[in-house]
Amino acid sequence: MKKFDKDRLLLGLAGPVLALVVAFLLTSVVLLLSGLSAIEPYELMFQQLEFTDIQVLIINQTGIYYLAALAVAVGFRMNLFNIGVDGQYRLAVMLAAVVGAAVDLPGPLHILLIVLVAMFVGAMWAGIAGILKTTRGVSEVVSTIMLNAIATSLIAWMILPANLGQQPPGSNQLNTGEIPESGWFPGLQLDGGEIYGFTFVAFALGIVYWFTLNRTRFGFDLRATGASQSAAQASGVDAKRMVLTAMLISGAVAGLAGMPMLLGQTHTYSLSFPVGVGFVGITIALLGRNNPVGILFASLLVAFLDKTAEGLDLAGYPKEIALIMQGLIVIAVVVSYELVRQYGLRRQQQKVGEELAAQARKNKEVAAA
Structure with a gap:
């Protein structure tokens, strides 16, 4: 039972984590295609967390x-x-x-x-x-x-x-x-x-x-x-x-x-x-x-993107980066959750098959004895 709960927890986390990773990578690709740095905007956004007024916002x-x-x-x-x-x-x-x-x-x-x-x-x-x-x-x-x-x-x-x-x-x-x-x-x-x-x-x-x-x-x-x-x-x-x-x-x-x-x-x-x-x-x-x-x-993540993106203009980056990432998150969420769901079904079928095979071997051993 504990193992099942662990698998369910991992599958539950896999969807949003995969969506965020995909959204981050795709946003970086958009930045590169625009001739901008793919890393610096994120660094600038995290640097703004040092300011208490940004934290309150x-x-x-x-x-x-x-x-x-x-x-x-x-x-x-x-x-x-x-x-x-x-x-x-x-x-x-x-x-x-x-x-x-x-x-x-x-x-x-x-x-x-x-x-x-x-x-x-x-x-x-x-x-x-x-x-x-x-x-x-x-x-x-x-x-x-x-x-x-x-x-x-x-x-x-x-x-x-x-x-x-x-x-x-x-x-x-x-x-x-x-x-x-x-x-x-x-x-x-x-x-x-x-x-x-x-x-x-x-x-x-x-x-x-x-x-x-x-x-x-x-x-x-x-x-x-x-x-x-x-x-x-x-x-x-x-x-x-x-x-x-x-x-x-x-x-x-x-x-x-x-x-x-x-x-x-x-x-x-x-x-x-x-x-x-x-x-x-x-x-x-x-x-x-x-x-x-x-x-x-x-x-918290979306609020972070909203409030820290407003300071990107000063560094020459469009603040719409946050909007692009939010849109990509929506698309990535739908795709990643479906992939995780299909993997979970296959994983469940595999576990059931393993349990049935183990039970069959056990029955055969009992019959042979």
């Missing part, structure tokens, strides 16, 4: 990516491809910012209200795709892509001063108004800046995610439905209800992805708020294999 970005990846991972465990995390996150953070700026409550209640609004909006927006899938059989891939576009247009309309937005005097930037200080989430102040307080909440949610999936009946039903809806249905699980529930939970977690920055830095929503976070979350969930620890390291 990486940690803060890791928390944001971690939440987005957890939202994607919940869908993946149900065999659902929630591409709409980005729209769910942006719509949720905007409406949460509107509510947060409109009320004035004692600190903990104010923060709790903002968080609950974000979760509710994210869940409801993802729930539309869940309802369409369970009632009409519409693919969640198609519906969530369309909902992303609708969310973008809806946000652009709602943030107009005639609706829910504001335009500060002397500025062309629109926002939702500033949240009172009672709605700010306190962080950890360091020499290089402040680590968002909600970042630690994000990491704690990883523990909740693991416990729920692996130590509760609901988590078992969710994983069973993701593996085979027909088998889950035969064992008494309402597959359609589980699909809808998974989409609601995925959307609720997606709604939290904007909380670290909203509650810890900007205290308002504007059109300059980060976009594409949900799509990065897909990459991270794939690389982390939907495991909370794997997702944490993948989030």
Whole structure:
């Protein structure tokens, strides 16, 4: 049994490690073809880790990516491809910012209200795709892509001063108004800046995610439905209800992805708020294999690439190197995981064959005696 667990662990690590190695090599080839050094950019990126402000930026970005990846991972465990995390996150953070700026409550209640609004909006927006899938059989891939576009247009309309937005005097930037200080989430102040307080909440949610999936009946039903809806249905699980529930939970977690920055830095929503976070979350969930620890390291890696690449311009290297590497990671992950899966099947078949052969020899020895 221990040997099997060891093999499973090695196979689990082989996929992401192979993907990273391939992505690194292919990025180096792109650099060489561009007439640039294939090593110096990586050296420059690692050198920036010496600066505490870069460290703080990486940690803060890791928390944001971690939440987005957890939202994607919940869908993946149900065999659902929630591409709409980005729209769910942006719509949720905007409406949460509107509510947060409109009320004035004692600190903990104010923060709790903002968080609950974000979760509710994210869940409801993802729930539309869940309802369409369970009632009409519409693919969640198609519906969530369309909902992303609708969310973008809806946000652009709602943030107009005639609706829910504001335009500060002397500025062309629109926002939702500033949240009172009672709605700010306190962080950890360091020499290089402040680590968002909600970042630690994000990491704690990883523990909740693991416990729920692996130590509760609901988590078992969710994983069973993701593996085979027909088998889950035969064992008494309402597959359609589980699909809808998974989409609601995925959307609720997606709604939290904007909380670290909203509650810890900007205290308002504007059109300059980060976009594409949900799509990065897909990459991270794939690389982390939907495991909370794997997702944490993948989030840290992507955040490292994002924040250290910004300093490459000063050395004459395009900061898009990080984007190229992220794209290559996605491609390499798909290919490497399939290769590892096929190797694992062959390895398992080989072990079964060896066990059967050993049992046959033993039976022959017993018969001969």
